[in-house]
Amino acid sequence: MPFDDRSSWRDKAMKAFVMKEIGSVGFIEKPVPEPGPADAIVRTTTALICTSDTHTVRGGIGPRENLTLGHEAVGIVHTVGSDVARLRPGDRVLSGAITPDWGDPASQNGFPSQSGGPLGGFKFANSKDGVFAEYFHVNDADANLAVIPDDVADEAAVHCADMLSTGFMGAEKGNIPIGGTVAILAQGPVGLMATAGARLRGAGLIIGVESVAQRQVLARRYGADEVVDFTSVDVVERILELTSGEGVDTAIEALGADITFQTAVKITKPGGTVSVVGYFGDGDFVRIPRVEWGVGMADKTINTGLCPGGRLRMQRLLRLLRAGRVDPTPMTTHTFAFDDMERAFEVSDKKLEDVVKVLIRFE
Incomplete structure (x- = not known):
């Protein structure tokens, strides 16, 4: 299929929009990517900036040169490889x-996010160019792209x-029992969706931990009974x-800091679960408080994971949007055109203007 009616260059x-080197970002021109037999090229229409993009620029995954940033995007299929069957x-x-x-093998063993080695499913803006470009490449397209229903907006x-x-x-x-108690430490976008997820899982008491007033309001909107x-x-x-002195059934660490991880262990009751979704971008170690850990014998489970991907996962989440079970759009506090990406990145990186989530429009 030929390119759309954009200018001939x-x-x-x-x-x-790239990480030029550690600590430096900006625009450059790159070739439009080509698909392999199982791949697709997508024309980007809408994207979001993530805190992990700023971790990357600070060196969280090591040095990179002219690496296209970004990993959250939707768009229009531009072209597909010869073996792609589900997409047009x-x-x-x-x-x-x-x-x-x-x-x-990791995928076949039930851990697809770890395919290709530890965190190997994390390809965008890590082992390959990300989505902050006019076009982006998707490997294994039939298994990694979901068609968006007509009644679900890009935003x-x-x-x-x-x-x-x-x-x-x-x-x-987090192994949340129906009617169980849950605490979510930090109410940034991931923590807010963990709060919404706890409500969907049937928690009976949801406690959000947050100091920023706007995020406290959002936490209650998404299901927090106490903040x-x-x-x-x-x-x-x-x-x-x-x-009542027991601690929670489940503590969800959604910040990625040693202090919040320690707090999560301390507030979890014996037999409970600490679920870690934070990005620990600094330091060599995180510490487990020995006494509250029951000197190693309190039957407290610590679960970790990397964002699940794949078509089936995306289809399920889109189904929740269609059914009105959750509306993530109130988290979008700022919207910029792609041409204004440098300012958008600054707002997100420096947490300016009470930002929660920054959306980028490409057209």
Whole structure:
């Protein structure tokens, strides 16, 4: 299929927003990618900036040169490889932030996000160019792209790529019993979706931990019964008070910091689960508080995971949007055109203007 009616220079080149080197970002031109037999090329229409993009620029995955950033996007299928059967040019599609190799042994063993080695399903803006470009490449397209229903807007669907998938994973891996008690530490976009996921999983008491007023409001909107402000009270004491001294069945760490991880262990009751969805971008170690861990014998389970990807996962999340079970769009506080990406990235990176999530429009 030929390129669309954009200017002729884009038949050979495209605009991409890249990490030029650690600490430096900007626009450059790159060739439009070509698909392999099982792949697809997608013309980007809408994307989101993630905090992990800023971790990458600071060196979280090591040095990179002119790496296209971004891993949350929807778009229009531009062209497909010869072996692609489910997709056609013109389809409006959602790609998961994680695009596993589904034939890999890790995938066959039930851990597709780890295909190709630890965190190997994390390809966009890591081992290959990401989605902050006019076109992006998707491997194993039949298994990694989901067609978006006509009645689901791009602005909602794009949140499924990472925020819903990761946040809900926190609830899923938290082993939440129906009517159980849950605390979600940090109410950024992932924590907010973990809160929504806890409600969907049937939690009876949901406690959000957050200091920012706007995020406290969103936490209650997504299902938090109580919000604990760590700047004004002792989080451990308050959560033990709310749970009659028992602690919670499930603590979800959604920040990626040593202090919140330790707090999660402390507030989890014996036999409970600590579910980690935070990105630990700094330091060499995280610590487990020895006594609250029952000196190793408190039957506290620590589960971790990388954002689940794949067509089936994306289809399920889109189904929740269609059914009105969750609406992620209130998390979008800022919208920029792709040409204004440098300012958009600054707002997201420096947490300016009470930002929660920044959406990028490409057309």
